[in-house]
Amino acid sequence: DAGVIQSPRHEVTEMGQEVTLRCKPISGHDYLFWYRQTMMRGLELLIYFNNNVPIDDSGMPEDRFSAKMPNASFSTLKIQPSEPRDSAVYFCASSSRGVAFFGQGTRLTVV
Amino acid sequence: AQTVTQSQPEMSVQEAETVTLSCTYDTSESDYYLFWYKQPPSRQMILVIRQEAYKQQNATENRFSVNFQKAAKSFSLKISDSQLGDAAMYFCAYRSYADSNYQLIWGAGTKLIIKP
Numbered sequence: 001d002a003g004v005i006q007s008p009r010h011e012v013t014e015m016g017q018e019v020t021l022r023c024k025p026i027s028g029h030d031y032l033f034w035y036r037q038t039m040m041r042g043l044e045l046l047i048y049f050n051n052n053v054p055i056d057d058s059g060m061p062e063d064r065f066s067a068k069m070p071n072a073s074f075s076t077l078k079i080q081p082s083e084p085r086d087s088a089v090y091f092c093a094s095s096s097r098g099v100a101f102f103g104q105g106t107r108l109t110v111v
Numbered sequence: 112a113q114t115v116t117q118s119q120p121e122m123s124v125q126e127a128e129t130v131t132l133s134c135t136y137d138t139s140e141s142d143y144y145l146f147w148y149k150q151p152p153s154r155q156m157i158l159v160i161r162q163e164a165y166k167q168q169n170a171t172e173n174r175f176s177v178n179f180q181k182a183a184k185s186f187s188l189k190i191s192d193s194q195l196g197d198a199a200m201y202f203c204a205y206r207s208y209a210d211s212n213y214q215l216i217w218g219a220g221t222k223l224i225i226k227p
Binding site for chain 1: 154156202206214217
């Protein structure tokens with residue numbers, strides 16, 4: 001298995017633009033997590049899904065953030081409109097039986 | 112609510128030596144998982160080792176081992192024969208055993224520097 005695959009690896013966008021981050025979890029994993037990592041706040045859980053259903057989105061910072069999981073092999077995290085304070089590394093992780101495996105992350109820079 | 116504390120922001124060790132990273136946690140649960148993740152400069156979070164709280168035996172993965180003290184709520188990571196490739200941020204994490212809660216609670220991390 002190729003592991004959790006995220007795209008793009010790097011994204012630079014202008015303030016106000018829409019940004020979409022993508023994630024392909026490990027096949028057979030029934031949980032999917034979106035995290036944000038910054039120097040100031042460390043790792044923050046934004047939202048997680050179980051069997052494609054959002055379970056807890058209390059970590060989503062604002063309505064500008066939304067996440068979907070239309071099927072077991074794909075998820076997106078969208079920011080619209082983006083702001084400079086959204087600049088961070090965004091990780092997707094998938095899990096089965098308790099152990100979470102992470103993708104390589106997307107480094108987002110909003111200028 | 113559970114919390115995880117890593118009191119060492121940074122540690123350094125000579126190559127080939129042994130280093131121990133500390134982690135303490137707070138919980139009222141009796142069953143849970145504990146993990147150590149490594150984040151090298153490539154930034155990917157890599158699982159190093161995990162421990163189930165109900166197991167008394169300390170987990171070991173090659174040069175990595177843990178000292179799990181359940182009563183003291185301590186979960187330290189020992190790296191033997193340190194190698195340059197071990198340089199990374201190390202994060203301790205806690206997860207409830209309950210199937211309804213798959214969230215990981217993270218420590219702030221310890222930066223490990225390997226001196227050649």
